[in-house]
Amino acid sequence: MSQVRFKSVKELEEYRRSLQSASGFPRLISISSASCGRASGALKIASAFEKSIKEFGLNEKVKLKLTGCHGFCQFEPDAIIFPEKYFYPNLRPEHVPLIVEETILEGKMIPELAFKDEANQKVYLTVDELPFYRKQLRWLMDFHLDLDPTSLDDYFRHEGFKALGSVLSSNKPEEILNIISASGLRGRGGAGFPTGLKWRLAREAKADKRYLICNGDEGDPGAYMDRGLLESNPFSVVEGMIIGAYAVGAEKGFVYIRQEYPLAIERVEQAIEKAREAGFLGEDILGSGFSFDLELVRGAGAFVSGEETALIASIEGRRAFPRQRPPFPVVRGLWEKPTVINNVETWANVPLIIRQGPTWFSRVGTEKSKGTKIFSLVGQVRYTGLVEVPFGLTLGEVINEVGGGPKNGKKIKAVQTGGPSGGCIPASMFNLPVDYESLNQAGSIIGSGGMIVLDESTCLVDMALYFLNFASLESCGKCAVCRIGTRQMVRILKKISSGEGEISDLERLEKLGWTMQKGSLCGLGRTAANPVLSALGYFRAEFEKHIVDKECPALVCQKLIAYEIEPEKCANCQLCLKACPYGAIRVGTDGAPVINQELCTRCGVCYSTCPPQFSAIRKVSWKSLEQNDDKRPGGN
Amino acid sequence: MKNLGNKISIVEKILQTLPGERRYLVHFLHLVQQATGYIPEEILPAAARHFSVSPSEIFGVVTFYSAFSLKPHCQHEIVVCQGTACHVRGSGAIMEEFSRWLGVKPGEENLEKNVLLKPVNCLGCCAIGPVVVVDGQLQAKVDLKEVKRIAEKLTGESEKRE
Numbered sequence A: 001m002s003q004v005r006f007k008s009v010k011e012l013e014e015y016r017r018s019l020q021s022a023s024g025f026p027r028l029i030s031i032s033s034a035s036c037g038r039a040s041g042a043l044k045i046a047s048a049f050e051k052s053i054k055e056f057g058l059n060e061k062v063k064l065k066l067t068g069c070h071g072f073c074q075f076e077p078d079a080i081i082f083p084e085k086y087f088y089p090n091l092r093p094e095h096v097p098l099i100v101e102e103t104i105l106e107g108k109m110i111p112e113l114a115f116k117d118e119a120n121q122k123v124y125l126t127v128d129e130l131p132f133y134r135k136q137l138r139w140l141m142d143f144h145l146d147l148d149p150t151s152l153d154d155y156f157r158h159e160g161f162k163a164l165g166s167v168l169s170s171n172k173p174e175e176i177l178n179i180i181s182a183s184g185l186r187g188r189g190g191a192g193f194p195t196g197l198k199w200r201l202a203r204e205a206k207a208d209k210r211y212l213i214c215n216g217d218e219g220d221p222g223a224y225m226d227r228g229l230l231e232s233n234p235f236s237v238v239e240g241m242i243i244g245a246y247a248v249g250a251e252k253g254f255v256y257i258r259q260e261y262p263l264a265i266e267r268v269e270q271a272i273e274k275a276r277e278a279g280f281l282g283e284d285i286l287g288s289g290f291s292f293d294l295e296l297v298r299g300a301g302a303f304v305s306g307e308e309t310a311l312i313a314s315i316e317g318r319r320a321f322p323r324q325r326p327p328f329p330v331v332r333g334l335w336e337k338p339t340v341i342n343n344v345e346t347w348a349n350v351p352l353i354i355r356q357g358p359t360w361f362s363r364v365g366t367e368k369s370k371g372t373k374i375f376s377l378v379g380q381v382r383y384t385g386l387v388e389v390p391f392g393l394t395l396g397e398v399i400n401e402v403g404g405g406p407k408n409g410k411k412i413k414a415v416q417t418g419g420p421s422g423g424c425i426p427a428s429m430f431n432l433p434v435d436y437e438s439l440n441q442a443g444s445i446i447g448s449g450g451m452i453v454l455d456e457s458t459c460l461v462d463m464a465l466y467f468l469n470f471a472s473l474e475s476c477g478k479c480a481v482c483r484i485g486t487r488q489m490v491r492i493l494k495k496i497s498s499g500e501g502e503i504s505d506l507e508r509l510e511k512l513g514w515t516m517q518k519g520s521l522c523g524l525g526r527t528a529a530n531p532v533l534s535a536l537g538y539f540r541a542e543f544e545k546h547i548v549d550k551e552c553p554a555l556v557c558q559k560l561i562a563y564e565i566e567p568e569k570c571a572n573c574q575l576c577l578k579a580c581p582y583g584a585i586r587v588g589t590d591g592a593p594v595i596n597q598e599l600c601t602r603c604g605v606c607y608s609t610c611p612p613q614f615s616a617i618r619k620v621s622w623k624s625l626e627q628n629d630d631k632r633p634g635g636n
Numbered sequence B: 001m002k003n004l005g006n007k008i009s010i011v012e013k014i015l016q017t018l019p020g021e022r023r024y025l026v027h028f029l030h031l032v033q034q035a036t037g038y039i040p041e042e043i044l045p046a047a048a049r050h051f052s053v054s055p056s057e058i059f060g061v062v063t064f065y066s067a068f069s070l071k072p073h074c075q076h077e078i079v080v081c082q083g084t085a086c087h088v089r090g091s092g093a094i095m096e097e098f099s100r101w102l103g104v105k106p107g108e109e110n111l112e113k114n115v116l117l118k119p120v121n122c123l124g125c126c127a128i129g130p131v132v133v134v135d136g137q138l139q140a141k142v143d144l145k146e147v148k149r150i151a152e153k154l155t156g157e158s159e160k161r162e
Helices: A009-021 A035-039 A042-055 A093-106 A152-157 A162-170 A173-183 A195-204 A225-232 A234-248 A262-277 A308-315 A344-356 A358-362 A395-402 A436-441 A460-474 A480-497 A504-519 A523-528 A530-538 A540-549 A575-579 A605-609 A622-631 B004-017 B022-036 B041-051 B055-064 B084-088 B091-102 B144-161
Strands: A027-032 A062-067 A079-082 A086-088 A211-216 A252-257 A293-298 A339-343 A372-379 A385-390 A412-417 A423-426 A450-455 A561-565 A585-587 A593-595 A617-621 B076-081 B115-120 B132-134 B137-139
Touching: A009 A152, A009 A162, A027 A042, A035 A042, A035 A262, A035 B137, A042 A062, A042 A093, A079 A093, A086 A093, A152 A234, A162 A234, A162 A344, A173 A195, A173 A234, A173 A344, A173 A358, A195 A234, A195 A339, A211 A234, A211 A308, A211 A344, A225 A234, A225 A262, A225 A344, A225 A372, A234 A252, A234 A262, A234 A293, A234 A339, A234 A344, A252 A262, A252 A308, A262 A293, A293 B022, A308 A339, A339 A344, A344 A358, A372 A395, A372 B084, A385 A395, A395 A412, A395 A450, A412 A460, A423 A530, A450 B084, A460 A480, A460 A523, A460 A530, A460 A540, A460 B084, A480 A504, A480 A523, A480 A540, A504 A523, A504 A530, A504 A540, A523 A530, A530 A540, A561 A593, A561 A622, A575 A585, A575 A605, A605 A617, A605 B144, A617 A622, B004 B022, B004 B041, B022 B041, B022 B055, B041 B055, B076 B091, B076 B144, B084 B091, B091 B115, B091 B144, B115 B144, B132 B144
Parallel strands: A027 A062, A211 A252, A211 A339, A252 A293, A372 A450, B076 B115
Antiparallel strands: A027 A079, A079 A086, A372 A385, A412 A423, A412 A450, A561 A617, A585 A593, B076 B132, B132 B137
């Protein structure tokens, strides 16, 4: 491929036609190779394919592509074979020669290696058949199945920069603002502010310079939609930003990515450079007279940087301290100039809306939430990964149909959405449609799109403590309400989780939470109490159980549980005895191991060491153990 | 280990490539951290002159972000993801177990074994948690009973090298 610099839209479209008319490969092997795929060994699978293709002399017949994230991350490394879209999950290098022989040469799927539903042993051969994919509407993520994120040509084949071309050749900025407004697109970062309005405010603010920022500081633990997009289709974000810059009248933009995502940084850096070489960034883009350039800024590991005013401070080279709003960044942002900050997914939606039109976009969704949303569906659910669904699907549909429902026969208790700023929604409310307003009313938020499924083995007190601990560590310390409030809440929750809480603590938590909601400077502090308040609202009984009965029903809070060896199940293999780091397991009088509860720290190593065919070690409530002791002859 | 003078000259070279605008400060610190493994306090005055801010301001930025450190770190690094999805799958216990094996608290280092134990908020590999990164290599679905093997392998290796 020769990199050309396009001087006009016509040149670009001619080049695209020449690419499309060139004969392609009859078959494509696509390997999910984003960070999570690589962690599971995708690159080894890729080199096995490469070797095998060479051995069979198939270099002309099949193309091997390292794509971004296919979304079904739990079953990585996976390969999809086109055109049938055969899906091979959990691949190992030794599977590869067989697949090349059967599927690439003969066109036959190997059912033994196909995806099998453990629940009913049903085998699914193709992506389109898989229940995980069937219920999704993958407007953005379909590209991730067969797009090479490092190739500009491949992006062109997927209609890349077509939207930019049409905007620059036939639209005034004002028209773009109208299109985005009409589409109903709202910010995908969490707050859900109408994107078209945000752009208009920045355009209408009086200034000599305007800036754009792409917020890729995806800090919510348990959420990785933006990493998925940036690693899988970085050009779409770049294209979205150029269109945004044209509409807003900005001359410079920044893509801010957290440093924990090295591959995303590499991909975006590459995309910016290639786009610049091809004439999509820089002076006089596509001969339109419009100029715009992008720069990548690497975060430095601070959750609060995701807050827009803190992010601006970070780009300016300062500590990521938030500041009072208003003035909002659209009026006074980066270096005091009007600045539009949008989330990665928001930018990625822009080229799509321009290509397909606002009515096409807004026909999907609910009254106030339009289009699709990517969620990271994780936690205690059968199928985990990145899913893209239309707004308006119910929580139950997402969790039970896309996610395949509960895992290991346990019961799902709640779903946590919105990360440290969100809350838990109980399973009894799973008929709620997924949209900004419904989740808000339920005391949570859509947030950036984390959806963590919790089953009965999760303790809500522990979850609340987890999130508050997170918030207190990440509180920047600028305002006292958040700095001290989060810390006090952690103290109280620790008390409760160790069985030393008082009933009045619950009221104290609510009071502190209310104060933080009203009095904090930025979004971090204002929302930090949400995980506690929502858990208190829906699962108060669980808190009371910890306080009054000193019991943790989910058997999670370490101070309130104990481990016990069931003699009738124990095979006396003594693995636990060797594994116990504290020497708390000894051989008892009858020759079988017993746990000395005084030495035991409840680290759980024995529990995970006991071979699954025995499962002789069980978690019990500390209290029930005491009662047993009492009943023992000679006890007390 | 390179001596301090050497490090200062590396840092001065980095400074020469960057404009003296404040917005390059964080980028500069990333480059220094990468090149020398930490931010030597001795370089703050030179950096302050270059970016026209006070050394204390730079000190503030360095200590604010978790990516920068004023002390050189150990050769090995075990990073345990503490993200929510990893948490509900037991990463807390995994961290405690590492902490016990290495005899250090999360965020601290064992100088003798040359290992830093580091918590991280979320690595965004939530579908395959609990996730542990050992010397840059990501390991998926780590079980509590694997901790001992990982810790021993790493520290055993470091002994061999010495």
